[in-house]
Amino acid sequence: MAMEALRTSVVLFSLCQILCNCQLEGYRILLPVTSGFHTPSHLKLLSTLSRGLVQRGHHVTVLTSTGKGWDSFTNGSFSEIIVYQGCYTKEENTIRNNRIMRKFTMFGGTGFIDMANAVGEMTDSFAQCCSDFWADQQTVDRLGAEHFDLAVAFYLGPCNGLIPNYFNIPFVTLTSTVRLPGLDESTFGMPIPSSYVPFDVFGTFTDKMNFQQRIRNFVEFYISEVFGIFFDQFLRRLQYEYNIKPEIKPKELHSPSLLWLSYIDVTLDYARPFTPNVIPIGGLMIAPVTPLSKDLIDFLEGSGDHGVILCSMGSAVKSVGNDLTAAMLNTFNGLHQRVIWKFGGSLPDVNISKNIRIVDWMPQNDLLAHPQVKLLVYHGGINGVYEAINHGVPMVLIPLFADQFFVSTRVHDKGMGRMLRLPEITEENFKEAVVNVLTDVSYKKNVDHFSAIYKDLNRFQSPLERAIYWIDHVMQFGGEHLRPRSVDMGSIELYMLDVTVFLFIVSIVFCFIVFFVTRKCIRLCWRCCCDKQKTAKSREKKSVKND
Numbered sequence: 001m002a003m004e005a006l007r008t009s010v011v012l013f014s015l016c017q018i019l020c021n022c023q024l025e026g027y028r029i030l031l032p033v034t035s036g037f038h039t040p041s042h043l044k045l046l047s048t049l050s051r052g053l054v055q056r057g058h059h060v061t062v063l064t065s066t067g068k069g070w071d072s073f074t075n076g077s078f079s080e081i082i083v084y085q086g087c088y089t090k091e092e093n094t095i096r097n098n099r100i101m102r103k104f105t106m107f108g109g110t111g112f113i114d115m116a117n118a119v120g121e122m123t124d125s126f127a128q129c130c131s132d133f134w135a136d137q138q139t140v141d142r143l144g145a146e147h148f149d150l151a152v153a154f155y156l157g158p159c160n161g162l163i164p165n166y167f168n169i170p171f172v173t174l175t176s177t178v179r180l181p182g183l184d185e186s187t188f189g190m191p192i193p194s195s196y197v198p199f200d201v202f203g204t205f206t207d208k209m210n211f212q213q214r215i216r217n218f219v220e221f222y223i224s225e226v227f228g229i230f231f232d233q234f235l236r237r238l239q240y241e242y243n244i245k246p247e248i249k250p251k252e253l254h255s256p257s258l259l260w261l262s263y264i265d266v267t268l269d270y271a272r273p274f275t276p277n278v279i280p281i282g283g284l285m286i287a288p289v290t291p292l293s294k295d296l297i298d299f300l301e302g303s304g305d306h307g308v309i310l311c312s313m314g315s316a317v318k319s320v321g322n323d324l325t326a327a328m329l330n331t332f333n334g335l336h337q338r339v340i341w342k343f344g345g346s347l348p349d350v351n352i353s354k355n356i357r358i359v360d361w362m363p364q365n366d367l368l369a370h371p372q373v374k375l376l377v378y379h380g381g382i383n384g385v386y387e388a389i390n391h392g393v394p395m396v397l398i399p400l401f402a403d404q405f406f407v408s409t410r411v412h413d414k415g416m417g418r419m420l421r422l423p424e425i426t427e428e429n430f431k432e433a434v435v436n437v438l439t440d441v442s443y444k445k446n447v448d449h450f451s452a453i454y455k456d457l458n459r460f461q462s463p464l465e466r467a468i469y470w471i472d473h474v475m476q477f478g479g480e481h482l483r484p485r486s487v488d489m490g491s492i493e494l495y496m497l498d499v500t501v502f503l504f505i506v507s508i509v510f511c512f513i514v515f516f517v518t519r520k521c522i523r524l525c526w527r528c529c530c531d532k533q534k535t536a537k538s539r540e541k542k543s544v545k546n547d
Contacts, residue, residue, distance in 0.1 A: 001430065027475050029053055030148040030169060031078075033064040035157025041314070041383050042071075045176055045263065046154055048285050051077035052464045061148070061161070063139075065132055084139040086132045123462035129236035130159035133405055134242055141265070143167060149275055153254065161253040166244045167517070170478075172259040172471060177403040178269060187251060188260045189486035191273045193220040198270075202402060204419075205407045206520050207270040251447040255487055258479030261467050263382060267454040268390060268410050277482040279470050282456065283386040284463040298341075299357060300372040303338040307374035309434070310367055310393075312342040314381045322348045324398075327427035328377070331434060332356050337374065340367065367506060368393050380404035381417075385411060392451040396433050398422055415446035475476055 031050055033043070050060050050073065059079045065086030073081065134140065144167060149165040149173035164171035173188075185192040196219045198205035204218075205213055233251035239246045245253070258277070274280075274346050292300070311328065325346045332339045332355070339356045344365075352358070364384060367373055367392040376388045382401040384409050390394050395417030396410040412419040418433040437443045461469065474482070482540035492498050 004147075019164055027058045027149040028147060029058050029060045029471075030151040030152065030164070031060055031145075032060060032153065032160040032163050032164070033063050033157070034133055035126060035154075035434040040155060041381055042154070042176055042286055044383070044408055045174070046152075047073045047077045048464065049152065049174065049261075050172040051466060052468050054079060056472070058466050061144070061146075064135075065129060074087070079518055082139060082142065084133050085135040086129065086464055121208045123234065126158050129157075130162070130238060133159060133163075134238065148509060149366055149422070150258075150471065152471075153257070155254065158232075159238075161250075162235065162238060162244050163241075165256070166242065172474065172476075173254050173259060176263050177406065178208075178262055187254050187487075188257070188275060189484035189489075190275050190278060191486075195274070196270075197272050198406075199224075200406075202405050204229070206404055206409060206413045242315070259470055259482070261470075265454070265457065265463075267406065267450050267457065268382075268385065269411070275484045275486075277479060277481075277484070279466060280381075281463040281467045283390060283458065284388055284391055284467060285383045286463075287365055289366050290363070292363065292366055292370065296363075296367070297366040297370075299338065300367075300370050306336040306338070307372050308338045308340060308370075309335070309362065309375045309377060309438075310340050311340075311375055311377040312362070312364060312384070313336070313379045313398075314384065324348050324422070324430075327425060327430050330427050331354070331431040331475055334431070335434070337438070365391075376417075377432065377434065380408040382407050382410075388455075389416065389447060390456055392444070392448045394437045394439055394447050396420065396430075398425065408524060414450065415449060417443060417447070458482040 001146065016158070021338050031046065033183070036193055050062065053060050055077060062073055062078045062081045065083065076337050103489070145164075147169070148167070148169045151169045153160040153171045154163055154174050155175045161173075163169075192199065195214060196206065196207045198209070199217050199221050203461060205217060209217060227523055232481075235253075237251040238244065239250070248255075248400045259532040260278045261281050261284055262278055263284065265280040268282060311332075325343075328341075329348070329350045329352065332341070333351065333353045335355070337355070340362055341356060341358045342360070342362050343358050344360060356448075356537075365387045366377065368387050373391075373393055376384070376393050376395045378388070380397040381404060385395065387398075395411055397404075397411055397417055397419045398421075399419065400422065408419040411417045418437055420430065420433055437494055486494055
C-alpha cells in the first residue's frame with residue numbers, strides 16, 4: 001500500500017510539473033540589442049540570459065542592426081534574430097567604439113574634456129542607432145504584427161526602453177551594474193539615502209563618507225538630473241516624432257518595468273534598501289569551470305610555491321599606454337611568480353623574462369579556479385571581479401572608465417585587493433601594490449570570506465536561475481504586487497514636502513499663538529501687579545493722612 005501511494009504521489013507530482021511547465025513554455029520574449037556601443041561583456045550578459053531563457057523553453061527574438069555583430073549570440077542562445085538596416089557597418093561600429101574607449105581611458109576617467117567628448121560621441125551613437133531602427137519601417141511593421149509576451153530592455157541602449165513602450169509590451173529592465181546615468185534607484189521607487197549610499201557610479205566614495213563627501217554625494221544626485229535632461233534630448237525628439245508616450249520624461253520610460261535585474265549583490269556592494277522589484281543577479285555570467293589545456297596546466301604547476309599572476313585589462317581595451325605597460329613589464333620581470341598576461345597592444349622596448357607568457361586570449365575563469373593562481377591584475381570589470389571573488393583570488397585593480405571605479409573602490413574597501421588610479425601609477429607603487437597583495441595574508445583571507453558568502457547566497461539558486469525564475473514569475477502574475485507605490489508618487493508627495501511645509505506652518509502658527517497668549521498673560525499679570533501696587537500705595541497714603 002505504501003509503495004502504491006508513493007507511486008501515485010510521484011505520478012501526480014510529475015503531472016503537476018508538466019502542467020506548470022506547459023504554462024511557462026512558449027512565452028515569446030523580445031530582446032532588443034539596438035545600441036551601437038556595446039562592449040563584449042555587455043553582449044555576453046545578454047546572450048547568457050537569452051540562452052537561459054531559451055533552455056527554459058521560451059522563444060527569444062533578438063532585435064539588432066546590420067551594423068552590430070551578434071557573435072556572442074551563438075546557436076542555442078536565441079530562437080530567431082530580426083536584423084534592421086543600420087547606417088554603419090560592423091567594422092565602422094568597431095572603429096567608433098574603440099575611439100570612444102580610447103577617450104574614456106586616456107586619463108583614467110579623470111580628464112573632463114575627453115570624458116565629455118566620449119559621452120557626446122556615445123550619445124550620438126545611441127541616437128543614430130535608435131533612429132536607424134525607427135527609419136526601417138518594414139521591421140517596425142513586422143514587430144507590430146507579432147505578439148510578444150515580454151521584452152528584456154538592456155538599459156545601456158536607450159532605444160531599448162522606447163521599443164516596449166511603443167509596442168505596449170510588458171518588460172523588465174536589465175543593467176550591467178548597480179545604476180547608470182539617467183537610471184537609478186528613484187526610477188524603481190527605491191530609497192537612496194545619500195548619508196551612506198554612494199550615488200556616483202563613476203566615483204570612489206564608500207558607505208563611510210565624511211561631511212564634505214556627504215554634501216557632494218547629496219548634490220551630485222540633483223546635478224545628474226540636470227545633465228540627464230541634455231543627455232535625453234534625442235530620446236525626447238524620438239518620443240514626439242513617433243508618438244511614444246511623449247507625456248512622460250525619457251527617464252520615466254523604465255518606470256513601468258516589472259523588474260530591475262541589477263548585476264550586483266551584497267558580496268561586492270554595500271548593504272542598502274532594496275524593494276521587491278529589484279533582483280540582484282551579480283555573477284550571472286560566471287560560467288562552469290572547464291578543463292585547461294595541458295600546456296597551461298604545465299605552466300601553472302611549474303610555478304612551484306610562488307604561483308602565477310593573471311593580468312588582463314579586459315576585452316574592451318587592448319592596451320593602456322606605453323608607460324604603464326613598461327611599468328608592469330619591469331615589475332613582472334623582477335618577480336618570482338609566473339605571469340600570464342592577456343595583451344593586444346604593441347610592447348615597449350623592454351626585455352621580457354621567461355616567467356612571463358603573453359597571450360591574445362586566456363580562459364580567465366578556468367585559470368582563476370586553479371589553486372596556483374595567486375593574484376589577478378585587472379581593470380575592474382564587474383564580471384571578472386565576480387569570477388575572482390567566486391574563486392577566492394585577491395586583486396590589484398586599475399579602473400579605466402565607467403563603473404570600474406565603483407567596483408574597484410568596493411574591492412579595495414572590503415580588503416579583497418588594492419586599487420590604483422591610472423594617472424598616479426608609477427613602477428614603484430605598482431610593484432609595491434602587487435607585492436603587498438601577494439604577501440599580506442589578509443587580502444586572501446578577506447576574499448575567501450566574501451567568496452564563501454557569495455557561494456552561500458547562491459547555494460540553492462544561481463544568479464541566472466534567479467533571473468529566469470523572476471521573469472517567469474512576472475509573466476504569470478504580473479509585477480504590480482512587487483511595485484512600490486513610490487514609483488508613481490511625485491517628489492512633493494514622496495519626500496513629504498507638503499507635510500513638512502504644513503507642519504512647519506502649523507508650528508509657526510502655534511509658536512505665534514503661544515507667544516501672543518504668553519505676552520497677553522504677562523501684560524495681564526503686569527497690570528494686576530501694578531494695580532495692586534497702586535492700591536497698596538493709595539492705602540498707605542490714606543493711612544498716613546489719617547495718622
